[in-house]
Amino acid sequence: MRTPLLAAAGLAAAAALVLSGCTSGSSSAGGDSKPVRGGTLTYATGDAEPTCLDPHVGGNYPQALVASQYLEELVSKNRAGEIIPWLATSWKQSADGLTWTFSLKKNVSFTDGTAFDADAVVANIEHVKDPATLSSTGYLALGKVEKAEALDAHTVKIDLSSADSSLLDSLSMPWLAIESPTALKRSQAVNCESPVGTGPFEVTKWVKQQSVTMVRNAKYSSPPADAAHTSDAYLSKIVWRFIPDSASRYAALQSGQVDVIDNAQPDTLVAAAKSSQIKAIDAPRPGASDRLELNSSQAPFDDERVRQAFIIGIDVNAGIRSLFFGTAKRSYSLLSSVEKDGYSDKALFGVDTKKATALLDEAGWTKRDSSGYRTKDGKRLTVRFPVSTNQSIPAERSLFEQIQAEGKTLGFDVEISELDLSSWYGALAKHDYEIVSAPYTKVGPGVLDILYNSSSITPAPSGYFANNAQVNDPKLDALLKQAGEESDQAKRKALYVEAQKTVLSGYYVLPLYDQQNHYLYRTSVHGLRALPTVSTPTLYDTWLTK
Numbered sequence: 001m002r003t004p005l006l007a008a009a010g011l012a013a014a015a016a017l018v019l020s021g022c023t024s025g026s027s028s029a030g031g032d033s034k035p036v037r038g039g040t041l042t043y044a045t046g047d048a049e050p051t052c053l054d055p056h057v058g059g060n061y062p063q064a065l066v067a068s069q070y071l072e073e074l075v076s077k078n079r080a081g082e083i084i085p086w087l088a089t090s091w092k093q094s095a096d097g098l099t100w101t102f103s104l105k106k107n108v109s110f111t112d113g114t115a116f117d118a119d120a121v122v123a124n125i126e127h128v129k130d131p132a133t134l135s136s137t138g139y140l141a142l143g144k145v146e147k148a149e150a151l152d153a154h155t156v157k158i159d160l161s162s163a164d165s166s167l168l169d170s171l172s173m174p175w176l177a178i179e180s181p182t183a184l185k186r187s188q189a190v191n192c193e194s195p196v197g198t199g200p201f202e203v204t205k206w207v208k209q210q211s212v213t214m215v216r217n218a219k220y221s222s223p224p225a226d227a228a229h230t231s232d233a234y235l236s237k238i239v240w241r242f243i244p245d246s247a248s249r250y251a252a253l254q255s256g257q258v259d260v261i262d263n264a265q266p267d268t269l270v271a272a273a274k275s276s277q278i279k280a281i282d283a284p285r286p287g288a289s290d291r292l293e294l295n296s297s298q299a300p301f302d303d304e305r306v307r308q309a310f311i312i313g314i315d316v317n318a319g320i321r322s323l324f325f326g327t328a329k330r331s332y333s334l335l336s337s338v339e340k341d342g343y344s345d346k347a348l349f350g351v352d353t354k355k356a357t358a359l360l361d362e363a364g365w366t367k368r369d370s371s372g373y374r375t376k377d378g379k380r381l382t383v384r385f386p387v388s389t390n391q392s393i394p395a396e397r398s399l400f401e402q403i404q405a406e407g408k409t410l411g412f413d414v415e416i417s418e419l420d421l422s423s424w425y426g427a428l429a430k431h432d433y434e435i436v437s438a439p440y441t442k443v444g445p446g447v448l449d450i451l452y453n454s455s456s457i458t459p460a461p462s463g464y465f466a467n468n469a470q471v472n473d474p475k476l477d478a479l480l481k482q483a484g485e486e487s488d489q490a491k492r493k494a495l496y497v498e499a500q501k502t503v504l505s506g507y508y509v510l511p512l513y514d515q516q517n518h519y520l521y522r523t524s525v526h527g528l529r530a531l532p533t534v535s536t537p538t539l540y541d542t543w544l545t546k
Contacts, residue, residue, distance in 0.1 A: 046263030052192035059137025071177035097163030118150030166446025313356025374411030
């Protein structure tokens with residue numbers, strides 16, 4: 001047994017406070033009064049500032065957060081997890097699963113006046129798949145899409161290379177949102193500054209390192225099927241500020257300088273639960289859980305015994321309990337708790353330092369150097385762990401430091417390097433890592449195919465490869481392929497469960513918890529909710545008490 005490195009006093013009380021102040025991520029908040037039109041809502045994000053406001057380019061979560069206000073997808077999801085209409089009104093799949101046909105909403109326009117039609121959908125799919133766009137998330141999600149074709153003005157056909165049971169999940173994500181084909185013809189630099197959608201707001205100004213300003217689309221007519229109203233948005237304007245420091249962000253919320261914040265930290269959630277002026281939304285992201293992935297393509301984690309020793313030799317439970325104040329629940333699954341096809345196996349992750357020690361000895365790491373680290377053939381048991389400061393919250397980075405300390409006791413030299421997002425991507429591209437925490441959000445269990453299929457070792461056009469654990473197992477590839485083509489829900493789940501067992505039992509991954517999505521907002525904000533797709537906030541139904 002490991003000794004907790006931090007005290008956990010008061011955790012139960014803190015957790016109770018936090019939970020009592022939270023609402024579900026997909027439930028609207030404060031919508032029991034008559035909505036008021038007008039006003040400016042100021043939103044402060046703690047995520048990284050996007051380098052491009054077009055989520056087709058690259059494809060990370062900060063882009064999804066802001067793009068959910070001005071871009072829209074073909075389909076969405078309701079609170080039950082069912083696919084519902086958005087820009088597409090209906091769809092059907094061919095008997096062989098290789099063709100999908102979508103009927104589109106009529107009388108919808110982009111904010112530059114371009115008509116939304118089948119040609120626009122074709123242009124968007126081609127844009128994402130064009131290597132010059134440098135897409136990663138959207139590009140990988142469309143891996144089986146061969147081409148799109150306009151059958152008439154409001155009907156589009158998508159042909160696949162093989163059946164894709166995740167296609168609708170993919171099309172519900174902001175990284176595949178539909179943009180004006182007229183705007184896409186501009187240079188990428190210009191489109192990054194001011195992408196054009198059909199959404200309830202449009203981008204009017206981006207002051208780098210400060211804010212993005214969006215104004216109401218007065219002609220808006222295309223809300224998703226689960227929206228609370230159907231006309232244009234209530235708010236006149238949104239000011240989307242970038243405030244990376246969590247304490248400053250919360251102070252701005254307390255003082256009323258901003259109305260909503262994201263990336264609320266565990267200590268802040270506890271404090272906010274005591275406030276009568278602030279409410280919370282807990283909206284775990286779908287797709288993969290937050291996890292540590294061990295690079296199995298190079299030493300020392302190319303040896304399964306060493307991977308297993310690391311995973312069973314380090315106790316992360318105590319750190320999660322103490323550092324997250326009850327706001328994060330330990331995961332033993334590759335998938336988020338919101339994914340119905342997730343498989344959890346706690347038994348694989350029981351801490352057993354005696355067995356871990358024996359495994360390392362068996363693998364030949366028998367000696368210790370003067371600093372106490374294990375060595376083999378004169379080489380230290382070093383594992384490099386680059387951490388993205390833009391994607392990892394302070395509590396998590398403290399957890400990584402605890403893992404580093406426990407690793408040393410076991411004989412591992414865990415070298416943590418905190419990097420900005422660009423440098424972090426660079427370290428991964430050069431394979432300068434043995435451990436990585438790489439959040440990946442995708443709707444549905446199809447994320448497993450992106451993260452653990454050997455084909456994902458090959459980088460996307462952006463240079464990013466998703467299979468960071470470098471799992472290269474033909475049997476697993478076959479399982480994932482079969483699951484991806486299976487339309488029967490029960491059979492598909494059984495295949496995905498088998499795939500998850502394969503990855504977990506190979507000790508490639510140490511699951512930690514759901515990707516944390518906590519929003520705090522002032523009680524003057526009404527109708528705020530997180531979309532049930534990738535848990536980004538939507539301000540379409542939101543209004544302010546004046």
